[in-house]
Amino acid sequence: MKKEPRPPVCALGLTECGLDCLGRGQKARVCRVAGPNRQRLMELGFTQGTEVEVARRAAFGGPLEVRLRSYRLSLRKDEAGAIQVEAVS
């Protein structure tokens, strides 16, 4: 089976950081997922190359709300930090 052409992701590793480093409204592409919830996060759609956007961050260092695959998910900073992303300019 042939692979779909995908934009090259995370090849240079220059602008990579955890998802929690993004500010409100910023967009990024997923590079890889680590941590104890790795499998669940991938199943929820955080696969390589997926575009994600930080929709908002709760006050007092609370959870982040992320948009991906046209739905909205909130997750804590720790979990977000386990998702390595590459910022999309």
Added chain:
Amino acid sequence: MTGGAAAPVAPDAPDRSRRGRRTLALVGNPNSGKTTLFNALTGLRQKVGNYPGVTVERKEGTLSLGDGVSFGLLDLPGLYSLTPASPDEVIARDVLLGYRRDTPRPDAIVNVVDASNLERNLFLTSQLLDLGLPVLVVLTMGDTAERRGVRVDAASLERTLGVPVRALANGRGSGMEAFRAALAALPDLPPPPSRRWRLPEIAEQEAEELSGLLQRHHDLAPAPAFAEAVALLATPENRSQDLQRWAAPIRAHVARDREVLHGAGIDVPMAVTEARYADVERIVRGAVQRAETPPVTVSDRLDRVFLHRFWGYAIFLGLMYVIFQAMFSWASYPADLISAGVDWLGGTVARALPDGDLEDLIVNGAIAGVGNTVVFLPQILLLFLFIALLEDTGYLARAAFLMDRLMSRVGLHGKSFIPLLSSYACAIPGIMATRTIESPRARLLTILVAPLMSCSARLPVYALMIGAFIPDVRVLGVFTLPALTLLSMYVLGTVAAFGMAALFNRTLLKGEAPTFLLEMPPYRRPSFRTVLLQMGERAWLFLRRAGTVILSITIVLWFLASYPKAPGASSSEQVRQSFAGRLGRAIEPVIAPLGFDWKMGIGLISSFAAREVFVSAMGTIYNVDEDSAEDEEKLTLSLGEKLRADVNPQTGRSTFTPLVAVALMVFYVLAMQCMSTVAVVKRETNGWKWPLFQIAYMTALAWVVTFIVYQGGRALGLG
């Protein structure tokens, strides 16, 4: 078959001419509309709500399709994938794969897919298609999708997936007849066409080998065996308890495969998930038309306010206050009406019956006891109205988002917010709702503190005490003292729950911060029907309890308070000498430091059956405690007035003072006085350890805090 006790129940052989009726299972992501469809198809009234995790149990109904065709229909908790992460997902997965002994494996799958969230929903579909069972896909939420400028072509989806696809709205719509016909044909459909995705070659080979072993050792058919093999290879190592049900050779094979694949640099979970999602993306591209610029939805606009970093919290607190104020002021008119009705009934019956024990039992035991409880029906209805509105609009998930920071500080979970808020209604559904929490530790912590949240059975006690002893004055212009007092009781319960959670989190249940993954549903207009049904259901439960548990306890209590007869004694002396009086006096030394006398002691003891029994117990005791000579006048007094008039014969002071009333409410907030909760905690934690611990700590907490309140109040000269 090998594998001993841990082996799964043998899945049914391919020929489906089994005994019993055939069953279809509703399977889909959380909040995709499974229960809505279940209710529409079966005519049942299971709970529907706009947040993920409403259904946490398996429910079966009957699906009559005409022509004598009738199937069983299973409603299941939502699933994100077949690798479960929380107890409710385990239930759904186990039923679906036939791992449960009490439920035969379903014969076909009705996969409910949320059209407004197609990609993630189809990820599960991709897993379901591999199970070797016939599948029918139902597209729901077409209206929501349209509003987002998304149009899903069911016919194209049907062609690519190779299984029937039907679109429905709210479990209704023009297509319903055709849909029923499709359901009737479903179990006889062939299983879906073969897999649409592939693993890297080495992994593919290992999975085939493992699948062969599964077919040999566990009698699985090829398709489910391969699906299981992939799931096993993808199971993270920290979840190896999932392997226990398989035979030893299989466990050994999985362990070896992991090494081989690891050595080859293949990450199976990632490979499988990415292969599936890549396929899903292709399907979606072919079946979905999107608007050029996605419109800004109403939900987005509302959330700019409701999730605002400042206004979000202000609105949250404001909402909570409005709810409490409303429960007090709006409920008073219907409550007065009911109360007048009960008095009238008591008076009429008293006049109709000859004086004597029977009259006393009916008027003072049954009517006064049950009547005093039923008076609180309007407040309970209002509470449930508000909870239903919060649930059905989708605000509950927002509240969980706002509160997560606070929750995480005490080791709880943003998702704990939903069980805790449900516990304001009743701790039992609240504790059941903890099944959606992934982390066992956070779940246990939530279960341990949930009964501290002030449930609706305490409301009659508060309402009685506040109505009788808290003056109705305005404070700071907008607040009234009774509403503020009521609010304080809820705040006290909540603060206690958080405080105890923090304590347990630092001592008994230490561990890592639990995970929090919560999907944010769109706001929806609450359905009038859903809200009314929910209120009706709760009202019925409350009245049934009043008519059964409370009535019978009240009657028993009447006997205990009326016998043995003390001839010639005054009626208050009679109660003191009765069985109930002796019991109350036996525990008086323990509760006297809290400001309670033996009559309240009787109330406290009888509350163990149900908290609201306190009110009817007081009603019975204070009615029996009445000289018949003067009773024409006294009968018309409300229970509150009787409590206010009661004087301790030894000290000559009032038994009840505002301070005692507050102390009593505080005790009711904190004490574990509910048998049904104990039973549910035992079931959910699989043993007696935690419910017993919970009774012990809550009783101790209640006693100590009430002691401080009462003695502190006296020292300040308040009582």
